[in-house]
Amino acid sequence: MNAIRIDGKAIAEDLRARVARDVALLQAEWNVTPGLAVVLVGKDPASSVYVKTKARQAQAVGFKSQQFLLPGSVGEAELLELIGNLNADKSIDGILVQLPLPEHIDRWRVLEAIHPAKDVDGFHPYNVGRLAAGRPALAPCTPLGVVHLIKSVVSDLSGLDVVVIGRSNIVGKPLALLLGDAGCTVTGAQLQTRNLPGLCREADVVVAAAGCAELVRGDWLKPGAIVIDVGINRTTDSTGAAKLIGDVAFVEASKRASYITPVPGGVGPMTVAYLLANTVNAAVSRRGLSLVKNPEASRPCSCLHQLDRSADLQRAT
16 A cells, blocks of 8 residues: 555645635725734744744735744843734734744743734634634644645545644644534554554554654554644754655555655645635734624634635625
8 A cells, every 4th residue: 555645735735826816805994914923032043034934925915914024132121122022013913923932031921922813823722722622713734734634635524533733733733623513533642652552553543743753663553544744853864964854654544554744745735825824814803894694613623624704794784
């Protein structure tokens, strides 16, 4: 068996195209241009690349995009003041503070300072709580992207047994909630989980998000399983050149899985695409423009293709 690669780049491109169509409709009908503010503290190379990518894609879909590049020595009070100003800025619909932050800054105090309606990362406790309670909320971007990728190869998730390896607040925990709401039976696992290989062998879907290079081996998988690799681990090849590998031993896993995401080119592009989608959703929600007949349809975990709503926008008051 040779697994089919799930092309995250192509799927993310389609999602961005739908975001761009929604932005064009918002501009034409209501003179609304979604605004995204990205804040970077310090000069972490990986974070700098991510911020540039987000800004470039935001501009490409028609957003008003602003970047705030602060020195690593900036005080927490100054950062909180900036967030307060962005909260009050009516032209800004989404605020993202790039993590990690310097050690002298309390990241939770910063994340909680972002207004929940502009929390396009989905990290604010208000949004986390609503997600856990089954209420409409801005959900974290990577989990939304993972569920979208799974649904790209299986239309109905109801009844699937899923193992999610990793319990982070950014991926593992919210992903378990999203998949559970989609009808899956979810087992949350981590590196310390007993008989982790045995659990994976029983799963229809394995999501690896533990941050451990090539943790999931080919013989851990049930034949025909769907494998989603969220891991990004930097290493070198035999020539000393830098390369990225995931949490899954890709070659081994490809011989047993039915579908698998590559690293890079799998989950990563979806994360940025859903940041854009969340920003559009925030812009619409903040202005009361969306009119959805089915209340659950506005919920990311219930309707992953939530941007196909031109008719909803045209009916809005």
